[in-house]
Amino acid sequence: MAACCDRAEARGVRVGLSIEHAVSLIGSRFVAILPFTPEADRTALAALGRWALHFTPVVALHPPDGLLLDIAGCEHLFGGESSMLALLAARLDRLCLPSRIAIAPTIGCAIAVARYHAAPHNNVSVEQVAEVLFPLPVTALRIDDVTADTLAEIGIHTIGQVHRIPRTDLAARFGGELLRRLDAALGLVPEHVEPHRPVAPLSEFHDFDGPVTNLAVVEFVAHELLTCIVERLSAQQHGARILEYTIRHADRTQSVVRQSLTRANQNLAHIWSVLHPQFQRLQSPFGVESIRLEVVASDTVSAHQIPLWRDDVIESRGDTERAFGELIDRMAQRFGNAVVFAALRVDTYVPEQAYTTRPHTDTQTDKGAPNQNVNRPSRLFEEPEPARVLAIVPDGPPARVEWRGAAFGVQFARGPERLALPWWSAPVMPARDYFEVQLTNGRFVWLFRESDSGRWFVHGEWA
Template sequence: MSLEARRFLALHLPDFATDRMHRAESDLRFDEPLAIWVKEGPRRIVVAVNAAAAEAGLRPGQALADVQAIAPSLSLRPADFAGDARMLHRLALWARRFTPLAAVDPPDGLLLDITGCAHLLGGEAGLMQDALARLRRAGFAVRGAVAGAAATAGALARARSDAPIVVNGAEAVNVGPLPLGLALRLDADLALTLARLGMRRVGDLQALSRASLARRFGVELLHRLDAVTGQRREAMHPIQPLPELAVTQDLAEPVVTRAGIEAMLDRLLEALGDKLREAGRGARQVTLLAWRMDGEVQEVAVRAGQPTRTAAHLRYLFRDRLEGLEPGLGFERMALEARATDPMATGLQTVLA
């Protein structure tokens, strides 16, 4: 990572589990109550509700029998945490359209390192609004925030709905008013204990003796406090490592045909070859990424026995792999990533190709 000041975009999907269920089952209506439940010992507990169920007075944590009594027409589905995790991973892959450094923030969020990327969409506000709009069109409720610390952005996205953008160094001031349990992701028992002691906001903890807090509640509470106030940097774990070199192309019109895909691949191969030559390197592994109109991201990867950078050689490697792409309504964005490269002397390629 560079020593450049980092900037992070957090995307919080407050109704993720129910939104995913609506996407999976088209017969479920958004204006009808839906609840997702899990079995805890002998009890069945609600863990998520959609907006219609919330309006009817249902809340996570209620017993299944109670919510059925409140809303007899309620649709019920068992929790599918593995399915949720798979969808969150797919969304993180999709989010790589904005930055190569995208990560899941379980159970219902995404985290993007947008350092140096925002200018491509008119600044941080433009990038965030584009991401929010695309997710909403895909059927997800979503909130966002940008800050210089990942935990700060995440806390703001979970607690605020106004899409705040916080400049580096102002993290502590901006998280001070946030609800403590939500911002620090505290378990319900600890949040209740702190509330009974008069600590309901992040700022309430900031005003207290750190030694006293550590003695009474443990050092983990301080670690979480320091993370959201920007005093402690937490490692981000992107779903894909940063590619060594990459080129990207947004498409004015969706590409559907094999001929169109090949034409776009040719343009990307030429551009990637130029970058490889400038860097004095050859590619050992190259991945083609294609973003579909419906948000699905598809990948095709090739490997070379020796470092390569000529378009003709790489095109030959991709030739039979393109059959695996399924454009559906069309690809709206394509990229090539050189995920493994080696030093390569000028002129060597003519011997290998």
């Protein structure tokens, strides 16, 4: 059983039962059993999404059976939010589609209320968000089953109960995702609708008369296709984010040249400069038969004013982002994506896990965890470096340190600051007692002692 009607559900039929069990529960010979076809369902949902474009231009699919409509600015065309809600329900009813609808200030709240509120149709104002959300079950936050089960085990069933737990405890115990979902539902962090666009992807194609072995010709055609694509993107005020060339060879194999751009870009010279090196590595001993260029992902770009004096004058934030994106693209092209990165704080006490690196993309709105503790060294070693330490009293501060082949006395020591992972985390990391230590040569280092083995390490320094 993948789904059933309300009447069957009233008789105790639940998703996951076998057909025989479900039929026996209904106890009737007149049961319609249809095959479960998820692909067909998705196609039908996409068709319903196109139908919903009557109400707003921004419609997203929320599989398996939901639609997200961004109605900001459209509601007055239908006489306000309440009228629009009633109209939408009536239209769906006319299509014989039972519906649960919620209008809310945030996407998370709308989804939670539509799927879990007792009333099928709701209009939630900004002031009512917390009041409506808090009684709903935690699963309404779109969290994974493991997190939901763990919360249930410790007696937390509603969003309100989750909200009452201190944020640092939540992040430490369940990771950032639960907090992010909660914040998104309450409108504390932005969440955007990824619109479902029922349009064909932008592409250009060239079929050679015969196999072409001269790769200079292939490069020329690839550049011409790119020129056409960029012109079409510019006309739509769009920029390319991901481009993909599919090159078919005469021996029936094909090569794919794919390039992701840091920011949406419609600068032909720049895009070709990062694509061109990949074409120089192309090999086709039997010749190329055809070449196709497709825009896999694109995004809107702000209008760009042509500068009056020089082309590098930064006029707006959009220009800054465009220029920065081109710089990162060039660096990533030369050194690889892993070498060019941004850093983001993570809510954890373990120093080496307290940040993460990620590529620069403008779709990321997460600013990371706040800086809760500034008492951290300016440099953290890639691996803690073993040291031999003498302490005057057991578990006391260091009095003498041997490190990197030299021995130092200790002028000043502050600590310990115990840092440990929660007991439920895996793998288990032994607790560490950190000391800020000034050596006799003046260096300030960050030492720690492992609680189980008693071994000492130097983990960083104030350089």
